Amino acid sequence: MIKCTAGKISSRIFQFNEANILGPYVDSYLYIGEDKAVVIDALETAENLYESVRNITDLPLEVLLTHGHRDHAGKGLHQFFEAGIPVWMREEDIPLYRTSAKEEHHFLPLKEGQIFDLGDRKLETVFCAGHTPGSAVFFDRENGYLFSGDSVGSGHFWMQLKHSLPLHEFRTNLQNLIDLTENTSDLRIYPGHRNQSPVQLNRQYLLDEAVLIDRILSGKETAEKKTMRLDREDIVFCEGHEGLLINMCYDPENL
Numbered sequence: 001m002i003k004c005t006a007g008k009i010s011s012r013i014f015q016f017n018e019a020n021i022l023g024p025y026v027d028s029y030l031y032i033g034e035d036k037a038v039v040i041d042a043l044e045t046a047e048n049l050y051e052s053v054r055n056i057t058d059l060p061l062e063v064l065l066t067h068g069h070r071d072h073a074g075k076g077l078h079q080f081f082e083a084g085i086p087v088w089m090r091e092e093d094i095p096l097y098r099t100s101a102k103e104e105h106h107f108l109p110l111k112e113g114q115i116f117d118l119g120d121r122k123l124e125t126v127f128c129a130g131h132t133p134g135s136a137v138f139f140d141r142e143n144g145y146l147f148s149g150d151s152v153g154s155g156h157f158w159m160q161l162k163h164s165l166p167l168h169e170f171r172t173n174l175q176n177l178i179d180l181t182e183n184t185s186d187l188r189i190y191p192g193h194r195n196q197s198p199v200q201l202n203r204q205y206l207l208d209e210a211v212l213i214d215r216i217l218s219g220k221e222t223a224e225k226k227t228m229r230l231d232r233e234d235i236v237f238c239e240g241h242e243g244l245l246i247n248m249c250y251d252p253e254n255l
């Protein structure tokens with residue numbers, strides 16, 4: 001059985017990493033409040049996530065999925081469903097989940113602005129479609145934490161997928177996030193693939209992303225077209241970078 005490893009970020013935040021043959025790969029997080037804890041995302045093939053979480057806390061739990069890709073909504077979910085833990089995901093990503101998962105599960109539909117009250121901490125659901133049609137992030141406004149899955153990438157960002165939204169639509173959602181976090185001086189972003197960035201991502205990362213996208217949308221960015229093979233399909237993409245954003249892949253035909 002493939003297992004994840006737990007790491008402590010603080011007394012309130014734990015990170016669970018699943019590695020593949022190339023090393024650390026995808027992350028889930030546990031965020032602990034006074035009365036309740038939430039697990040953000042569920043890794044791909046690791047089946048010991050629930051057990052790992054229960055080794056840390058016995059508080060009531062809920063699972064919040066940032067999107068429906070199989071590396072964030074994977075096998076580990078099974079045990080949460082079996083234990084009767086509520087699992088939330090946006091309805092828009094359920095078709096994505098169905099194409100990659102072998103078993104059917106019932107997800108509770110995440111709503112824009114939905115608050116998860118952990119007692120002394122609150123997480124707010126912010127829709128941020130782009131990477132997928134149902135991408136969302138979870139924001140603790142008071143403490144400056146943003147759990148973002150793949151919604152803004154992890155230093156590397158994929159916007160070239162067949163189901164990714166046009167870049168200008170994501171740009172609007174990114175601006176919403178930039179505006180929401182305007183007064184959060186020490187924003188810490190906890191993304192879905194934390195190892196992909198050599199530094200702790202912060203609000204500057206969102207601003208860098210906006211700069212690159214604006215350059216692309218205004219026609220000032222020139223990049224050669226490349227092709228990658230993904231899920232038995234050839235995908236045409238271009239690459240760009242700016243500041244903390246090491247690399248963004250995007251579809252030049254889907255701006």
Ligand SMILES: [Zn+2]
Pocket residue numbers: 067069131150
């Ligand atoms: Zn993804």
